[in-house]
Amino acid sequence: MGEEKGAILQFAPFQSHVDEGFWHRLSSLKLNKLGIDDSPIPITGYYAPCSHAQLSNHLSLLSESLLAESSELATLQPSASNRNKCSVPGTLHNTNTLEAYLNIDKQSLLSSEAKKIWDDIHSGKAVEDSTVLSRFLVISFADLKRWSFYYWFAFPALVLEPAATLINIKPALQWLSSVEAESLSTACNEWRNSSSTADVPFFLVNIASDSSARIRHLKDWETCQGHGDKLLYGFYDPCHFPNNPGWPLRNFLALISTRWNVERVQFLCYRENRGFADMSLSLVGEADISVPPGWKDNRHVPNAVGWEFSMGKKGSKCVNLSKAMDPLRLAVSAA
Amino acid sequence: MVLTQKLHEAFKGTVERITSPRTVSAFKEKGVLSVSEFVLAGDNLVSKCPTWSWESGEPSKRKPYLPVDKQFLITRNVPCLRRAASVEEEYEAGGGEVQLDNEDDDGWLATHGKPKETKSDEDDNLPSMDTLEISKRSTIQSIPTYFGGEEEEDIPDMAEFEDSDNVLENDPAIFQPLVAQEPDDDNILRTRTYDVSITYDKYYQTPRVWLTGYDESRGLLQPELVLEDVSQDHARKTVTIEDHPHLPGKHASVHPCRHGAVMKKIIDVLMSRGVEPEVDKYLFLFLKFVASVIPTIEYDYTMDFDLGSSSN
Numbered sequence: 001m002g003e004e005k006g007a008i009l010q011f012a013p014f015q016s017h018v019d020e021g022f023w024h025r026l027s028s029l030k031l032n033k034l035g036i037d038d039s040p041i042p043i044t045g046y047y048a049p050c051s052h053a054q055l056s057n058h059l060s061l062l063s064e065s066l067l068a069e070s071s072e073l074a075t076l077q078p079s080a081s082n083r084n085k086c087s088v089p090g091t092l093h094n095t096n097t098l099e100a101y102l103n104i105d106k107q108s109l110l111s112s113e114a115k116k117i118w119d120d121i122h123s124g125k126a127v128e129d130s131t132v133l134s135r136f137l138v139i140s141f142a143d144l145k146r147w148s149f150y151y152w153f154a155f156p157a158l159v160l161e162p163a164a165t166l167i168n169i170k171p172a173l174q175w176l177s178s179v180e181a182e183s184l185s186t187a188c189n190e191w192r193n194s195s196s197t198a199d200v201p202f203f204l205v206n207i208a209s210d211s212s213a214r215i216r217h218l219k220d221w222e223t224c225q226g227h228g229d230k231l232l233y234g235f236y237d238p239c240h241f242p243n244n245p246g247w248p249l250r251n252f253l254a255l256i257s258t259r260w261n262v263e264r265v266q267f268l269c270y271r272e273n274r275g276f277a278d279m280s281l282s283l284v285g286e287a288d289i290s291v292p293p294g295w296k297d298n299r300h301v302p303n304a305v306g307w308e309f310s311m312g313k314k315g316s317k318c319v320n321l322s323k324a325m326d327p328l329r330l331a332v333s334a335a
Numbered sequence: 336m337v338l339t340q341k342l343h344e345a346f347k348g349t350v351e352r353i354t355s356p357r358t359v360s361a362f363k364e365k366g367v368l369s370v371s372e373f374v375l376a377g378d379n380l381v382s383k384c385p386t387w388s389w390e391s392g393e394p395s396k397r398k399p400y401l402p403v404d405k406q407f408l409i410t411r412n413v414p415c416l417r418r419a420a421s422v423e424e425e426y427e428a429g430g431g432e433v434q435l436d437n438e439d440d441d442g443w444l445a446t447h448g449k450p451k452e453t454k455s456d457e458d459d460n461l462p463s464m465d466t467l468e469i470s471k472r473s474t475i476q477s478i479p480t481y482f483g484g485e486e487e488e489d490i491p492d493m494a495e496f497e498d499s500d501n502v503l504e505n506d507p508a509i510f511q512p513l514v515a516q517e518p519d520d521d522n523i524l525r526t527r528t529y530d531v532s533i534t535y536d537k538y539y540q541t542p543r544v545w546l547t548g549y550d551e552s553r554g555l556l557q558p559e560l561v562l563e564d565v566s567q568d569h570a571r572k573t574v575t576i577e578d579h580p581h582l583p584g585k586h587a588s589v590h591p592c593r594h595g596a597v598m599k600k601i602i603d604v605l606m607s608r609g610v611e612p613e614v615d616k617y618l619f620l621f622l623k624f625v626a627s628v629i630p631t632i633e634y635d636y637t638m639d640f641d642l643g644s645s646s647n
Binding site for chain 1: 385387388393411414416504506508582584585635637
């Protein structure tokens with residue numbers, strides 16, 4: 001288990017998923033309301049902690065990711081918090097032509113999205129509402145004549161320079177004593193079952209000398225200091241790999257090092273099995289971060305990466321839904 | 336769609352519009368559920384198996400007789416590690432299953448048949464060659480048939496664009512599992528995933544299961560290919576492809592016409608063993624039975640109560 005001391009801490013990239021319903025709603029929005037207006041649209045993505053040893057979770061776009069025509073606004077999203085759908089703010093740049101889509105300046109879009117994350121870290125907004133740490137963006141072109149949709153996700157991550165080094169990473173069950181593991185499982189299940197915290201994806205874990213574990217909000221960081229208790233930085237980890245943390249940890253580390261000046265971080269990659277905390281799938285890792293020079297100055301925005309890989313390389317994805325959306329085809333199949 | 340099926344849909348739709356939903360419990364007598372019993376059983380499923388959640392679905396498709404935030408149940412990203420057809424071969428070699436309905440040959444399987452148990456531990460790491468063949472074939476089929484078909488030439492191939500030109504990312508902190516783990520390695524089973532949802536069918540007064548399938552790169556599976564993950568006894572008879580009552584698009588569904596009768600039989604078996612079935616456990620029993628239809632889709636229906644096996 002674990003990797004060689006001093007190795008670069010490597011993060012498993014976020015994977016995207018777009019539900020068919022999202023494209024249906026985007027099409028109707030484009031035809032009925034937006035027209036040729038191609039200004040950025042706020043969208044909501046959803047994810048949940050990994051819940052299967054062999055399968056990562058995705059960041060999903062569903063039809064409710066897009067606010068529909070105004071009349072539906074009031075009745076939309078009645079279930080405020082759903083533990084299987086933790087919401088993440090995103091931005092959609094939907095172009096009018098394929099040429100415009102291909103010529104988008106991806107690097108500057110990514111940088112401006114990363115700057116929002118950076119500003120939220122410096123202003124403290126990310127401590128109040130941690131979901132902004134996983135902010136994402138999507139570029140797309142909806143070819144409504146052919147019912148084809150071209151798209152590409154980016155999950156901006158602030159790059160630590162030099163990169164964080166990994167000291168060790170192992171299943172939480174090995175890192176914790178059995179009493180601590182049991183107490184932490186109970187605390188995590190309570191956190192996930194309470195409607196006020198179920199979709200809060202970043203948190204602090206306090207383990208006292210009597211082995212009892214408590215979960216706290218990021219804004220309670222100060223009160224967690226100075227008791228000699230163990231402090232773990234926890235996050236909902238969508239990835240299932242046994243030796244790597246998932247992508248959301250990247251911007252969390254940026255927050256931890258810039259805001260709290262922590263240099264040695266112990267983090268908890270929180271994962272579940274069948275919807276319950278699983279300390280053998282969850283990981284505890286330890287990493288060293290040296291705060292890059294210039295990070296204290298919020299005018300300096302760090303480099304960012306994050307365009308999604310699909311099938312091992314960078315590039316757009318395309319989906320054709322003519323079978324489900326083309327009125328002609330629907331008429332033929334219904335006849 | 337077949338004409339008779341369309342006629343039946345029209346008939347069913349009319350009946351649903353003009354009749355009021357069931358309010359009196361007939362759970363033990365007929366194996367059916369009233370609307371409030373469906374909500375009760377759904378609440379219990381969500382609390383015991385938290386990978387399931389209630390959703391409200393498309394606003395335009397909401398049913399007035401169900402609570403706005405409890406229109407249907409769904410569990411997303413459920414793994415399906417191999418095709419049902421290949422499991423059945425092994426399963427039959429191991430003794431076959433118990434049929435509940437021998438006299439009229441409906442092919443419903445007893446809930447105590449054990450398709451899940453028979454696929455022992457080795458399925459994680461040692462896919463058989465049969466499984467690999469099937470999964471390969473289906474992946475190859477899925478792309479041309481669903482994503483474009485005969486219009487394929489019209490759709491520009493994104494690979495030609497090389498649109499990664501202005502993305503220059505070279506970051507040593509990115510873990511690249513796809514590159515690292517799939518170098519033409521034939522031993523890796525291409526895992527499909529499913530979104531499984533349960534709706535309330537007002538006409539049959541039972542829950543109804545819907546399947547949305549995805550290939551290993553999370554591309555939508557043509558509903559016809561979903562049939563490969565359905566027990567072959569059911570694939571052509573009881574699993575149909577229809578509009579989802581709360582979501583857009585066509586989805587595969589286990590047709591509910593016999594659900595009430597099967598549930599009634601299960602309830603009778605339990606009662607004959609001295610177990611008094613409770614209505615809030617309905618969906619656990621139901622999902623256990625559905626597992627015989629889709630044996631390799633690993634959705635959660637954890638049992639934490641006595642199913643009536645005490646007499647064994």
